[in-house]
Amino acid sequence: MTALATHAMPPDRAVARQSLLYIFRERTVALLAALFVVLVMVSAYLGWSATSTVNSIYNDAVVYLTAQGQPIPPNPVHDISPLSLMRNMSIYVSLIGALAAIVIGYQLIAADRKSGVVPLIGARPLERGEYLRGKIAALLAANGALMSVAAVIATATFLILPQVSLSAAGWGKLLLFFVLAYGYMVMFGLLALGTAARTKSESVGLLVPVTAWLTVTFILPSLTGNIHPTAAINPISALAPPPDTTFFHWTGWLIGPFSVAESFKWLSADLLDYLPATAVTGSMVPPLPDFLLALILAAAFAVHSVGVMDFTRGDYDV
Amino acid sequence: MSDFTNHPVRTIAGKDIADARRDRFILIVTGFIALAALTSLITGAVALSTDVATYNDAKATLLALGKSLDSIAAPEFYPLKLLRGAIEQFEIIGAVLGILAGFRAAVSERGRQTLALIMTRPVKGWQFLAGKYVAGLVLLSTGLLAVFALAALALQLSSGVGLGLGDLSRIGIVWLVASAYVMVFYGLTFILTLWMKRPANALLISFAVWLLVVLVAPQIGDTLDPDNQVAGGVFKQLQVPKAEQDRIKAGYATFETVRNGIEAASITKHFERFSFAVLGIKDTYTGKALGPILVEKQGDFLWIFLTSLGLAVLMIARPINANRLTKE
Numbered sequence: 001m002t003a004l005a006t007h008a009m010p011p012d013r014a015v016a017r018q019s020l021l022y023i024f025r026e027r028t029v030a031l032l033a034a035l036f037v038v039l040v041m042v043s044a045y046l047g048w049s050a051t052s053t054v055n056s057i058y059n060d061a062v063v064y065l066t067a068q069g070q071p072i073p074p075n076p077v078h079d080i081s082p083l084s085l086m087r088n089m090s091i092y093v094s095l096i097g098a099l100a101a102i103v104i105g106y107q108l109i110a111a112d113r114k115s116g117v118v119p120l121i122g123a124r125p126l127e128r129g130e131y132l133r134g135k136i137a138a139l140l141a142a143n144g145a146l147m148s149v150a151a152v153i154a155t156a157t158f159l160i161l162p163q164v165s166l167s168a169a170g171w172g173k174l175l176l177f178f179v180l181a182y183g184y185m186v187m188f189g190l191l192a193l194g195t196a197a198r199t200k201s202e203s204v205g206l207l208v209p210v211t212a213w214l215t216v217t218f219i220l221p222s223l224t225g226n227i228h229p230t231a232a233i234n235p236i237s238a239l240a241p242p243p244d245t246t247f248f249h250w251t252g253w254l255i256g257p258f259s260v261a262e263s264f265k266w267l268s269a270d271l272l273d274y275l276p277a278t279a280v281t282g283s284m285v286p287p288l289p290d291f292l293l294a295l296i297l298a299a300a301f302a303v304h305s306v307g308v309m310d311f312t313r314g315d316y317d318v
Numbered sequence: 319m320s321d322f323t324n325h326p327v328r329t330i331a332g333k334d335i336a337d338a339r340r341d342r343f344i345l346i347v348t349g350f351i352a353l354a355a356l357t358s359l360i361t362g363a364v365a366l367s368t369d370v371a372t373y374n375d376a377k378a379t380l381l382a383l384g385k386s387l388d389s390i391a392a393p394e395f396y397p398l399k400l401l402r403g404a405i406e407q408f409e410i411i412g413a414v415l416g417i418l419a420g421f422r423a424a425v426s427e428r429g430r431q432t433l434a435l436i437m438t439r440p441v442k443g444w445q446f447l448a449g450k451y452v453a454g455l456v457l458l459s460t461g462l463l464a465v466f467a468l469a470a471l472a473l474q475l476s477s478g479v480g481l482g483l484g485d486l487s488r489i490g491i492v493w494l495v496a497s498a499y500v501m502v503f504y505g506l507t508f509i510l511t512l513w514m515k516r517p518a519n520a521l522l523i524s525f526a527v528w529l530l531v532v533l534v535a536p537q538i539g540d541t542l543d544p545d546n547q548v549a550g551g552v553f554k555q556l557q558v559p560k561a562e563q564d565r566i567k568a569g570y571a572t573f574e575t576v577r578n579g580i581e582a583a584s585i586t587k588h589f590e591r592f593s594f595a596v597l598g599i600k601d602t603y604t605g606k607a608l609g610p611i612l613v614e615k616q617g618d619f620l621w622i623f624l625t626s627l628g629l630a631v632l633m634i635a636r637p638i639n640a641n642r643l644t645k646e
Contacts, residue, residue, distance in 0.1 A: 028522040035526060039534065046541050053544045053573065054552050060566045061556045076555055088541055095533055103522055110518070202518060203421065210414075210525070211350070218410055219354050222403060226361045229406040230590075233537045243365040251361075 011126050015134025016141065019108050023142050026107060032100040033146055039092040040150040044157040047085030051077055081273030082164045083173060086154055087235040090268035093181040094217060094261055095233065097146070101185035102209045104142045105192030108135050109306070110205060113196070114315055122311030132306040136299075139189045147182040154178075177271040183295055184264045188213060190298040194305035202316035220259035224252045224282070238265050239279055249282060256283020260294040263287035326441040330449025331456065334423060338457050347418055348461035351411050355469050358403025363476035366400065396604055397473050398485055398597040404469050405593045408496050409586050412462070413532050416503030417524045419458055423450050423504075424511035424520075433638065447634045454504045459497040466493045488608060492593045495619065498626040499589045503528065505629030513639065532586045539581030542573075585625055592618040 009017065023029050055077045065072055112118050121131065154174065158166050166174065192209040199205040221227035225242035232238050242248040256262070266287040269275035281287060338344045380386070427433045436446055470489055474481055481489075506527065510520035545551045553563045567574070581587045592615045598604040603611055612619075 028519045028526075031523070032526060035530075042538065046538065050541060050544060053542075053570065057544055057552055057566055057570075058556065060569065061553075061558050061562075064558065064562050064566075065556075070557075073556055076552060088537075091537065092534075096529055099525065099529060114518075203418075203425070203521070206518070206521065207418070214411060214414065218407065219357055222354075222358050222361050226365045226403075228358065228403045229410050230536065230540070233533055234540055243368045245364060245368045247364045248361075 010130075012130040012133040012137065015126075015131055016137035019111075019135060019138035020141055022111055023104060023107060023138065026111075029100070029103055029107060029142075032096065032103055036092070036096045036100050036146055037149050037153070039096055040089060040153050043086065043088035043092050044153060046088050048157070048161060051080060051085060081170075082158070082166055083170055083272045084274040085157070085161075085164065086174070086177070087269070087272055087274050089150070089154065090177075090181070090265055090272065091233055091235050091238075093150075093184060093268075094264060097150075097181065097185045098188045098213055098217075099210075100146060101143055101187075101189035102192040102206070102213065105139055105189035105194075105302075106196045106206050106209070108138055109193055109196035109309075110202065110316075113313075114202070116314040118309075118311055119314055128307060128309075128311075132303060135193060135306065136190075136302065139193060140186060143182060143185045143189055147178055147185065150181070151175075151178045173271045173273070177268060180264070180267055180271065180291075183291070187260070187295045187298045190295075190302040194298075194302040197302075197305040197309040200316060205316065216259060216261040220255055221262055224248070224255050224259050224262065232261075235265070235269070235274065238262075239269055239274075239276060241279065242282060252282030253284045256281070257285040257290050257293075259283070260291060263290040263294075267291060326445040327449045327452060330441075330446055331452040334450060334453030335456060337426070338453070343422060344415075344419060344457050344461060347415050348465060351407065351415060351461075352465045352468055354407040354411050355404035355465055356472055358407055359400055359469055359472050360476060362400045362403050396598055397481065398488065399599050399604070400473055400476070401469060401489075401597055402594070402599045405492070405590065405597070405599070408462075408465075408499075408593075409590055410532055412496060412500045413503045413528055413586070415461070416458060416500040417507045417521070417528060419454055420504040420507030421511050421517070421521045421524065423454055424508045425517040428512070428517055437638065443638045444634050446638070447636075450508065451505070451630055451633055454508070455497070455501060458500050458504060459493075462493055462496050462500065466490075466496075484608070488596050488598075491596055491608075491612075495589065495592055495622055498622050499585065502585060502622070502626045502629055505626070505633045509629070509633050509636065513636075531584050535580055535584035536587050536590075539577050539584075539587070542577040542580070544570075585622060588618040588621040591615065592622070 055075065058075045058077065062072055112121065158164055158174075188209060191212060192206070195208040196205040199208065218229040218232055221232050221238065222229070225240070225248060227238060227240065227242075230237075231240065242252055263283075264287075266275070266279075266281060269279075283290065285293070427436070437443075466489055470481060470486065503524070507520065507524040510523055511517045514520040514523070545553065553566075558566070594600040595603040595611050595615050595618075596608070598606065
């Protein structure tokens with residue numbers, strides 16, 4: 001009997017464990033993960049800083065308006081939910097979080113192919129399904145670790161800031177946001193895992209999910225709602241209503257289901273309490289079913305790609 | 319004597335250009351930028367036509383009621399303003415084009431194990447690297463020229479207003495600066511791909527730099543602007559007059575310096591500031607003569623040009639590492 005067959009651990013768990021050990025040792029993954037964690041902290045600071053500055057400006061304006069005998073408008077900060085302090089996190093998840101997930105998903109398969117062990121794995125008593133389950137478990141665990149760190153930082157921020165307190169419902173919404181963000185990252189990870197298994201070229205395996213990410217983040221929002229690329233990375237501007245024309249009604253309705261980044265931002269804004277009251281979605285598929293459908297499709301693509309992966313081939317072509 | 323011995327830089331550049339034409343990779347990525355730029359341009363034109371239609375409806379209603387048109391502002395139409403979305407796509411996807419081209423230019427030599435072969439030929443290291451740089455410059459600037467030409471044509475067709483020589487020269491200047499901007503990412507990725515043990519890691523690090531420089535730094539600067547935190551702008555909501563706004567803002571000079579510093583650390587922001595001024599996309603520069611704009615924006619231009627030049631010098635002057643001749 002082979003060592004693998006007699007291994008105390010089930011084969012899929014052994015694959016997941018070995019893959020995770022490799023992923024955590026990989027410096028580029030560590031770099032992107034560290035970048036993600038730093039940006040999550042920056043996000044918390046930005047939310048606090050921007051809100052504090054608006055509050056200070058309001059206090060200065062009140063002094064002037066009182067001296068002039070003019071009516072005092074309500075403080076805009078009071079209209080802002082404490083949860084919306086984390087609004088930048090939705091952007092960083094859609095940027096660095098998605099990219100980190102792509103790199104993790106890609107490396108999980110590419111590492112085996114580049115080291116030339118794929119034909120060796122094919123010669124071992126390891127079912128394809130076990131290999132797939134091991135890789136997906138590793139992907140879920142690696143992204144879960146990243147998202148857990150983000151959740152801990154966000155929770156600590158809300159506990160540390162004295163002027164901010166969350167209700168039980170608020171904590172529940174924050175938890176749901178992290179589940180949503182985790183799903184978004186896993187979706188891109190699954191896509192990258194699938195392309196890494198399927199493509200002949202190493203760079204194409206990485207570029208296909210990156211191109212898909214660029215398209216959903218910067219091109220589709222332009223088509224569905226005239227959202228320019230720089231507006232797409234501002235949590236408030238990304239939710240601007242589309243121009244009221246037949247063209248955008250149709251593009252929003254037809255292309256909206258493909259614009260999964262918009263669905264993610266919409267759901268994030270809803271959970272973090274910064275979705276404008278007047279906001280409406282023009283897509284033929286509402287954001288939540290659209291998001292879930294995209295996640296299922298990404299999973300199906302990853303399963304199929306590993307299912308048809310050629311275990312007789314080793315490294316990529318140049 | 320062979321052409322390679324007499325003109326090594328030209329021969330290597332020519333070989334890379336021929337390779338790129340054959341495998342169509344640059345063509346496909348350039349096509350992707352063209353698609354992104356045209357999408358932004360067309361959706362911008364559609365949005366503008368809506369504003370015009372809304373104005374015309376309001377104008378007809380007021381005239382029918384016998385009222386003055388003073389209460390509604392006519393939408394101002396400057397065709398070059400429609401390039402805003404396209405410029406933003408160049409900022410983001412143009413930089414990706416530079417990264418991919420730089421990566422392929424270096425990794426193809428390591429992957430095919432041709433670097434060792436090149437070093438046995440009568441060609442100096444800097445000549446080989448200069449050939450690579452020239453090829454990248456020709457390929458990327460030609461690709462961008464095609465996209466800018468397409469955008470100018472689409473602008474002419476969608477706006478129905480003929481572009482004058484002045485408009486075309488402004489587009490031409492922005493194309494030159496866009497080429498220098500994209501070459502920054504080409505040079506950076508090429509250097510990393512030849513320098514790092516694993517070329518794939520160089521690609522990922524280039525993407526991490528791209529993410530920070532192109533997306534995160536401008537995003538932080540944008541988010542720290544208090545006027546972006548309240549729908550419609552904080553001062554507008556508080557109904558504070560302009561003079562008082564300026565006085566209040568003066569109290570946040572340090573905050574604003576930090577915010578601007580974060581934005582200015584990004585070469586993308588310099589490209590955006592320069593392009594938006596030259597094309598009159600930013601309202602304060604709309605309709606202004608080109609000469610004073612170029613004088614005012616020479617700082618942004620120098621930032622981009624010197625960064626691009628510095629990376630080019632580093633790329634060409636740095637000796638080829640004998641331990642990094644093959645892909646690992």
